Amino acid sequence: MMATPAKSAFAALMNSSAERHSLVDDAQGVVSGSMLAVLGITLLSSAGLLTGGTPGIAFLVHYATGFSFGLCFFAVNLPFYYLAFRRMGLAFTLKTFIAVALTSAMSEVLPRALGLTHVDPLIGALFGGLVIGAGLLALFRHRASLGGIGILALYIQDRFGWRAGLVQLGFDGAIVACSFFLASPFIIACSIVGAVVMNVTLAVNHRKDRYIAM
Incomplete structure (x- = not known):
């Protein structure tokens, strides 16, 4: 019995295997990863901290200019x-654009919805870094990222075999160093702790030999 077009379309959306995610798998991965990233960003922001990658650049611009983090984050990724597109393909680019757009939009809403009034900087760094790392891990495993440095780190991993988390850690160190012009030494130290937690989470868990689905 031949499958109808509707059944074929449904199968394309739902069917996945050990080697390949379905469209529904990718959709939930991108949304879940973005939600985790926003939660971590909110914890960092509530503690007055920074981080690495394009979120770190967005934090620097946000603190220096007063523009909203969501707008800065969306703009620096452009x-x-x-x-x-050139290095990772159309599907990766589209999923990354969606993740960045979701993260930018939710970062404008979540802080008001949670109503956090005080977050200890060290606690914010530990938990914020861990949650952002988990969000990035979800995005990476569905062939997406939060843009910018994440795109470059994934490309370097695919091209040279260097772990994306360690590559991003190097870039993050440079970005956090720029925060010496905007923050106190204690805040910078806590920000570095958060960046290390985030990137160690990626370096330990994001390995192509342990997770092969695309």
Whole structure:
């Protein structure tokens, strides 16, 4: 019995295997990863901390200019989509654009919804870094990222075999160093702790030999 077009379309949406995610798998991965990232960003922001990657650049611009984090985050990612398309393909670029857009939009809503009034900087760094790392891990495993440095780190991992978490850690160190112009030494130290927690989470868990689905 031949499958109807409707059944074929449903199968394309739902069917997954050990080697490949379905469209529904990818959708929940991108949304879940973005939600986790926003929660971590909110914890960092509530503690006055920074981080690495394009979120770190967005934090620097946000603290220096007063523009909203969501707007800064969306804007700083725009130059990286060409690299994403050329090096990682259309599907990766589209999923990354969606993840960045979701993260930018939710970062404007979640702080008001949670109503956090005080977050200890060290606690914010530990939990924020861990949650952002988990969000990035979900995005990476569905061939997406939060843009910018994440795109570059994934490309370097695919091209040279260097772990994405360690590559991003190097870039993050440079970004956090720029925060010496905007924050106290204690806040910078806590920000570095958060960046290390985030990237160690990625380095330990994001390995191509342990997770092969695309």
